[in-house]
Structure formats: C-alpha cells, structure tokens
Amino acid sequence: xxxxxxxxxxxxxxxxxxxxxxxxxxxxxxxxxxxxxxxxxxxxxxxxxxxxxxxxxxxxxxxxxxxxxxxxxxxxxxxxxxxxxxxxxxxxxxxxxxxxxxxxxxxxxxx
Amino acid sequence: xxxxxxxxxxxxxxxxxxxxxxxxxxxxxxxxxxxxxxxxxxxxxxxxxxxxxxxxxxxxxxxxxxxxxxxxxxxxxxxxxxxxxxxxxxxxxxxxxxxxxxxxxxxxxxxxxxxx
Numbered sequence: 001x002x003x004x005x006x007x008x009x010x011x012x013x014x015x016x017x018x019x020x021x022x023x024x025x026x027x028x029x030x031x032x033x034x035x036x037x038x039x040x041x042x043x044x045x046x047x048x049x050x051x052x053x054x055x056x057x058x059x060x061x062x063x064x065x066x067x068x069x070x071x072x073x074x075x076x077x078x079x080x081x082x083x084x085x086x087x088x089x090x091x092x093x094x095x096x097x098x099x100x101x102x103x104x105x106x107x108x109x110x111x
Numbered sequence: 112x113x114x115x116x117x118x119x120x121x122x123x124x125x126x127x128x129x130x131x132x133x134x135x136x137x138x139x140x141x142x143x144x145x146x147x148x149x150x151x152x153x154x155x156x157x158x159x160x161x162x163x164x165x166x167x168x169x170x171x172x173x174x175x176x177x178x179x180x181x182x183x184x185x186x187x188x189x190x191x192x193x194x195x196x197x198x199x200x201x202x203x204x205x206x207x208x209x210x211x212x213x214x215x216x217x218x219x220x221x222x223x224x225x226x227x
Contacts, residue, residue: 002153032215041115041201041218042154047211087153091214098144098167099216103153 001025003090006104012078015050020073022088023090031064031071032089032099041089045073078109113138115219117202123225129190132222135203142166143185144216145177148199155204157200161207173189180217189224 010018012058030096034042044079048071054095060082060102075082085106089099117137124130136143145157156169160179177187183204187198200223204214 002193016143019176030214034216034218041220043214044215044217049211089154089216098156098159098169101212102157103151 001099002100003088005063005086005088005105007105008103009106010108011084012035012075012107014080014111015077017080018022018075018107018109020075020086020088022071022073022102024090026069026070026090026092028064028069028090028092029062030091031062032091033071033073034089034101035084036087036097036104037084068084075107078107080109080111083107083109115151115202115204117200117219117222119222120220121223121225123227124192125227126192126194128192129188130192130224131186132200132202132224133190134185134187134217134219135201136185136202137217138205140206141183142205143179143183144203144205145185145187146201146203147171148201149197149218152213157173157187174180189210191224197224199223 003022022105024109028106032047036042050066059076085104087101087104089101118133142161144159148156155220158177159167163179179185199221201221203218207213
C-alpha cells in the first residue's frame, strides 16, 4: 500500500519551519526521504530504520515512530533552496521489497 | 562517477505504437528499478531487476515489460500505447548487498513520454 503523506502542499516564507508526515498501514523496515526539484530527478535525503532513531542533515531532520508506522520530516529555518516536492518511500522487509512512494508534498519557500 | 543515464529524454508516440526506454545504472550498482511518475500520483513502481532477473513487479498491465542485461543496463518496453501512458518514466539504481545504503535509490533524469 502506498504511504500517505500530509500535507499535500505547503507554502513557507524564508526562515519558517515545516513538518511533513508519512504514514503507512504496513509494518515498516525503513523509511526513505527524497526531494525532487522542478524538472529534475528525485534526490535521496536520508534513510531511517525501525528503532525510532532521528537523523539530521543540516537543518533537515527526520524521525521514525515504529509504533505508529509514521515518519516525519522536519525542515527548520527554511531556505529558498528547500523548494521542491518531498517524497517518502517505505520498505516493508529488509531488501526484499521495492520502495513504495507516497504522492509527495509540494513545498514552496518564498522570500 | 557517472550517474544514472536514461535515453531518450523526450519522445512522442501515437496510440497503438510501442516504445523502448533505456537505462544505464551507476557503475557497480546491480539493481535497476523503474517508476512511472504522473501529476498527483507520485512515483508508481513498475519493476525491479537484479542479475538479469525480475525481482519485483508492480501492479501494471502486461503491456509494460522490462529486462536487464549482463552489464546491468536495463530496458523497459510499453506496447500498444494508450493516452494514459503519458508520463515521466524514471529509472533508479541501487547497490543492494549489505549495509544501510543497500536499497537507497539514485534516479536518472527520466524519459518523458507523450502519447497522442
């Protein structure tokens, strides 16, 4: 099943924060986050394994709540370069199933 | 290190025709996956190949097929094209094997197919 992302779209001013959520009805082994800028290929941001560990990448971090099968991506002090569509991809079993992606969250950061 | 290369980048076909798309993965990556991207639907999984064998298949009709060659390069074919097949087709490669990054995908720029 395709994970559900929310919100579908969000507009931020530079410096504001945002949270993007990704929920699955299936037990997950890992959650991947990718960002796709307009006209470009999706680019890997980070991966979280079951265990609830929070990871960070500059001012972008994420968490994985194994009990809720939910991951959240946190963007703090947003920059214009953060604009794009964010996809979560979920993996059910270690290495045996393909990544299933949500429909994406379109993030627009304005000056 | 060269990225994932997809050809052609753009193509226009008419209904009923067939199309073949090509993908060259990152050197050393043994798995190639294909996704269809349409507005509002996100990335829909088509199939995954590893060592010339289809490892996983998505929920697409039999008109969609693929293969992988011994050098890991992959092709996908769509026969009897329909208007609804218009989309961006993305190829991605991953190293597989062991480690946390084994299933991380590196995407190509995609092949944009328009069916008239």
